[in-house]
Amino acid sequence: MFELIGIPPQALFGQMLLGLINGAFYAVLSLGLALIFGLLNVINFTHGAQYMLGAYVAWLLLNFLGINYWLALVLAPVVVGAFGILLERLMLRKLYHLDHLYGLLLTFGLALIIEGVFRNLYGISGQSYPVPPVLTGGYNLGFMFLPLYRGWVVFVSLVVCLGTWLVIEKTKLGSYLRAGTENPTLVQAFGINVPRMITLTYGFGVGLAALAGVLAAPIYQVKPTMGADMIIVVFAVVVIGGMGSIMGSVVTGFMLGLLEGLTKVFYPEASNTVIFVVMAVVLLIKPAGLFGKAS
Amino acid sequence: MKRLSRLALAAALMLALAVPVSAQVSDGVVKIGVLNDMSGVYSDLCGPGSVEAVKMAVEDFGGKVLGKPIEVVSADHQNKADIGANVANKWIDVDKVDVIVDLPNTAVCLAVQKICQDKNRINLISTGASVILTNKNCSPTGFHWTYDNYALGKGTGTAMVKEGGDTWFFLTADYAFGHDLEKSTAEAVTKSGGTVKGSVRHPFPCNDFSSFLLQAQASKAKVIGLANAGGDTINAVKQAAEFGIVQAGQRLAGLLVFISDIHSLGLKTAQGLVVTTGFYWDQNDETRAWSKKWSARMNGRMPTMAQAGCYSATMHYLKAVQAAGSDEAKAVAKKMREIPVNDFFAKNGKVREDGRMVHDMLLAQVKKPEDSKYAWDYYKILRVIPGDEAYKPISETECPYLLEKK
The missing domain is CATH 3.40.50.2300 (Response regulator)
Structure with a gap:
C-alpha cells in the first residue's frame, strides 16, 4: 500500500472528507456574512451569536414545545431572522451613514450581551441536542465511518449555498440586490424600495446563521460560546474569500475546511492557526481577497 | 535623650510583643476569599457553586470562629494568572483576606500559591489539578484538597x-x-x-x-x-x-x-x-444529605467533587483556626496537618506534610x-x-x- 508522508491513504481520504464537512459550516456562515457586508456594508459581528441563537431556538422548541428537528430547521431561522430584522429596523439602520466601525461596535456589543444572557440562563457546559432518529447511524465507506448526519450537513449546505448564489446571480430579485449594492440611490430612483430590500437581506443573512446553528446543534454542544468559537474563523474565511464576494466566501469556506482537516493530520498543533496564516499571506499578496474586486 | 530613646524602644518592643497575644484573630474578622472561574469554561463545575459551598461551611460552623465573625468574598479570575495574582494581592494587602479557596486552572494556582506563601496566608486548592502544586511547587501554607492528575x-x-x-x-x-x-x-x-x-x-x-x-x-x-x-x-x-x-x-x-x-x-x-x-453526591446518606442541601440553593443541580471539596477544605480550615487559637497562617497550617479530616466528603482523610489531603x-x-x-x-x-x-x-x-x- 502506498503512503503519503507516512499517512495511509484511507486516513487521508477520511480527513479530507471531515475537512469538507467542517467547510460546509464555514461556507453557510460566511455566505451570510458576505451577503450582509455586500449590501449593508455592515460587518455583522452578531453573526456568531445569531448562529448560537439558532441552535438554542431549536433546543428550546424541542424541549418546551416538543417540536422536532425538521420543523426547527425551518422555524429557527425564521424566528432568529425576524429578530435580525427587528435589530436592523431599530438599531443598525441608524448607523448606515456613519463609518463601518460604528456598525461593527454595535454588533459586537450586541453579541456580547446576547451571549452573556444565555450564559446566565443556561450555564457554560451547554445542552445536548439529539441527532434526529432518521439520521442516526452511518455508512462504512471503507476508508472511514461516515455518520449519516454529517453527510446531511454537507448536502444541506451545498443546496443552500448554490440556491443563494443562483438567486443572486440569475434572478431579477438578485439583479436588484446587486444593483443596490453598487448604487442604492440610483436603484431607488427606479422605484425600488431599497431600505426594505436591505432589511430583508439582513434578515436572510441572519437566518442563514441560525440555519447553520440548527445544523450544528446535534454535532456540537448547544452552548452560549459556540458562536464566539466559530465567528473568528468565519471572519478569516470571509476576508480570504474577499469581503462581500458570495461565491468567494462559499468556495473559500470549503477550501479552508479541507486545509484545516489536513493540518489536523500532519501537524495538529497548528490546526487552530493555519487559517490565520493563510489569511495573513492572502492579505499581503492580494489585499482584496482571493475573489474580491480591488476597489 | 538616650534615656528617652531607650524608653521608646522598650515601649515599641512591648507593643510588638503585645500584638500577637491580644489579637489572635487579625483585624477582628476571618475573611475567606473564593477565587475561581465565575463565567468561563469551568464556571459550571466550580464557579458560583463553590461560593455557595463555602458559605454553607461558614453557616454550619456557626458563622463565628474564636468569637470573631467569618466573612466570605468571591472573585472571577477569568482563567488568567495575572488577574488571579492581582486579586490575591489586593485581597491580602487591602481587604485582609486570610485564606483563598478553590482556584481552578493550574497557572492561576501557581501564581496565587506563591503569593500566599510569600505573604503568609493559607490557600486551599479544590478545582486545580496539577500534581506539581504539592510537589515541585509546594508551599508550607498551600493545600490541595479534592483530587490531582x-x-x-x-x-x-x-x-x-x-x-x-x-x-x-x-x-x-x-x-x-x-x-x-x-x-x-x-x-x-x-x-x-x-x-x-x-x-x-x-x-x-x-x-x-x-x-x-x-x-x-x-x-x-x-x-x-x-x-x-x-x-x-x-x-x-x-x-x-x-x-x-x-x-x-x-x-x-x-x-x-x-x-x-x-x-x-x-x-x-x-x-x-x-x-x-474524589466525590459522588449519591454515595451514602451523609453525602446525599449535604448534596441535597446544596442542591436546594443551586436550582436543583448536584455538586461536583470540586464544589464539595470547597466545603470540606473550608470547614477543616475553620476547625484548625479554632484549634490554633489564631488565624496566623503557619499556626493554622500546623493544626491543619494535625487534625484528621472527617466529614461527608472524606473519611479519615489526612493532610500530608507536602499539603496534599489524602483521602479515598x-x-x-x-x-x-x-x-x-x-x-x-x-x-x-x-x-x-x-x-x-x-x-x-x-x-x-x-x-x-x-x-x-x-
Missing part, C-alpha cells in the same frame, strides 16, 4: 488495564494541564503492564474532534484516553458516539470528568465511561439511561481506591522545603 491517571489507567484495556491512545489538550494528565496516566498504564500506542495534541479549546478521533481509531488502541477537561471532553465523547467508535469496540477513558459534564452530555452519550472522582477516591462508571432511576443518578461506583494507593507517595516527593528538612 496523579490520582486521576492512576485510578482510571490502572483500572482500565486490569480490565484488559492494555493499549492506549491519548487525545491531549495542548497545554500544561493536558500534558501533565497524559504523562501521569501513561505512567500508570505502563506500570500496570499496558502500552501507549501514541497521542495527538489538540488545540485548546477544540470544537471538532472528528479528525483526532479518526486518528485514534486508526491506531487500533483498545482505549482512547481523553487528557482534557470540560467542554473539550464533552465534545470528544459526543463525537466519538457519533462516529461509532465505542460501538466498534474501542473504549473511552475520561480522565478528568465532573458530574456536570455528564449532566450536560446526557447518559445516552456518556454511558459506559469510566471515571475517577472513587472509581465509577457512568450508568446506562435505563439504570438511572432519578435525576442526577449517573454513577455506579466500581471501587473505592484507598487514599494511600491513589495519591503519589510522599517518598517520591520533589517538594523543596521537605527535601531541605531531610
Whole structure:
C-alpha cells in the first residue's frame, strides 16, 4: 500500500472528507456574512451569536414545545431572522451613514450581551441536542465511518449555498440586490424600495446563521460560546474569500475546511492557526481577497 | 535623650510583643476569599457553586470562629494568572483576606500559591489539578484538597488495564494541564503492564474532534484516553458516539470528568465511561444529605467533587483556626496537618506534610439511561481506591522545603 508522508491513504481520504464537512459550516456562515457586508456594508459581528441563537431556538422548541428537528430547521431561522430584522429596523439602520466601525461596535456589543444572557440562563457546559432518529447511524465507506448526519450537513449546505448564489446571480430579485449594492440611490430612483430590500437581506443573512446553528446543534454542544468559537474563523474565511464576494466566501469556506482537516493530520498543533496564516499571506499578496474586486 | 530613646524602644518592643497575644484573630474578622472561574469554561463545575459551598461551611460552623465573625468574598479570575495574582494581592494587602479557596486552572494556582506563601496566608486548592502544586511547587501554607492528575491517571489507567484495556491512545489538550494528565496516566498504564500506542495534541479549546478521533481509531488502541477537561471532553465523547467508535469496540477513558459534564452530555452519550472522582453526591446518606442541601440553593443541580471539596477544605480550615487559637497562617497550617479530616466528603482523610489531603477516591462508571432511576443518578461506583494507593507517595516527593528538612 502506498503512503503519503507516512499517512495511509484511507486516513487521508477520511480527513479530507471531515475537512469538507467542517467547510460546509464555514461556507453557510460566511455566505451570510458576505451577503450582509455586500449590501449593508455592515460587518455583522452578531453573526456568531445569531448562529448560537439558532441552535438554542431549536433546543428550546424541542424541549418546551416538543417540536422536532425538521420543523426547527425551518422555524429557527425564521424566528432568529425576524429578530435580525427587528435589530436592523431599530438599531443598525441608524448607523448606515456613519463609518463601518460604528456598525461593527454595535454588533459586537450586541453579541456580547446576547451571549452573556444565555450564559446566565443556561450555564457554560451547554445542552445536548439529539441527532434526529432518521439520521442516526452511518455508512462504512471503507476508508472511514461516515455518520449519516454529517453527510446531511454537507448536502444541506451545498443546496443552500448554490440556491443563494443562483438567486443572486440569475434572478431579477438578485439583479436588484446587486444593483443596490453598487448604487442604492440610483436603484431607488427606479422605484425600488431599497431600505426594505436591505432589511430583508439582513434578515436572510441572519437566518442563514441560525440555519447553520440548527445544523450544528446535534454535532456540537448547544452552548452560549459556540458562536464566539466559530465567528473568528468565519471572519478569516470571509476576508480570504474577499469581503462581500458570495461565491468567494462559499468556495473559500470549503477550501479552508479541507486545509484545516489536513493540518489536523500532519501537524495538529497548528490546526487552530493555519487559517490565520493563510489569511495573513492572502492579505499581503492580494489585499482584496482571493475573489474580491480591488476597489 | 538616650534615656528617652531607650524608653521608646522598650515601649515599641512591648507593643510588638503585645500584638500577637491580644489579637489572635487579625483585624477582628476571618475573611475567606473564593477565587475561581465565575463565567468561563469551568464556571459550571466550580464557579458560583463553590461560593455557595463555602458559605454553607461558614453557616454550619456557626458563622463565628474564636468569637470573631467569618466573612466570605468571591472573585472571577477569568482563567488568567495575572488577574488571579492581582486579586490575591489586593485581597491580602487591602481587604485582609486570610485564606483563598478553590482556584481552578493550574497557572492561576501557581501564581496565587506563591503569593500566599510569600505573604503568609493559607490557600486551599479544590478545582486545580496539577500534581506539581504539592510537589515541585509546594508551599508550607498551600493545600490541595479534592483530587490531582496523579490520582486521576492512576485510578482510571490502572483500572482500565486490569480490565484488559492494555493499549492506549491519548487525545491531549495542548497545554500544561493536558500534558501533565497524559504523562501521569501513561505512567500508570505502563506500570500496570499496558502500552501507549501514541497521542495527538489538540488545540485548546477544540470544537471538532472528528479528525483526532479518526486518528485514534486508526491506531487500533483498545482505549482512547481523553487528557482534557470540560467542554473539550464533552465534545470528544459526543463525537466519538457519533462516529461509532465505542460501538466498534474501542473504549473511552475520561480522565478528568465532573458530574456536570455528564449532566450536560446526557447518559445516552456518556454511558459506559469510566471515571475517577474524589466525590459522588449519591454515595451514602451523609453525602446525599449535604448534596441535597446544596442542591436546594443551586436550582436543583448536584455538586461536583470540586464544589464539595470547597466545603470540606473550608470547614477543616475553620476547625484548625479554632484549634490554633489564631488565624496566623503557619499556626493554622500546623493544626491543619494535625487534625484528621472527617466529614461527608472524606473519611479519615489526612493532610500530608507536602499539603496534599489524602483521602479515598472513587472509581465509577457512568450508568446506562435505563439504570438511572432519578435525576442526577449517573454513577455506579466500581471501587473505592484507598487514599494511600491513589495519591503519589510522599517518598517520591520533589517538594523543596521537605527535601531541605531531610
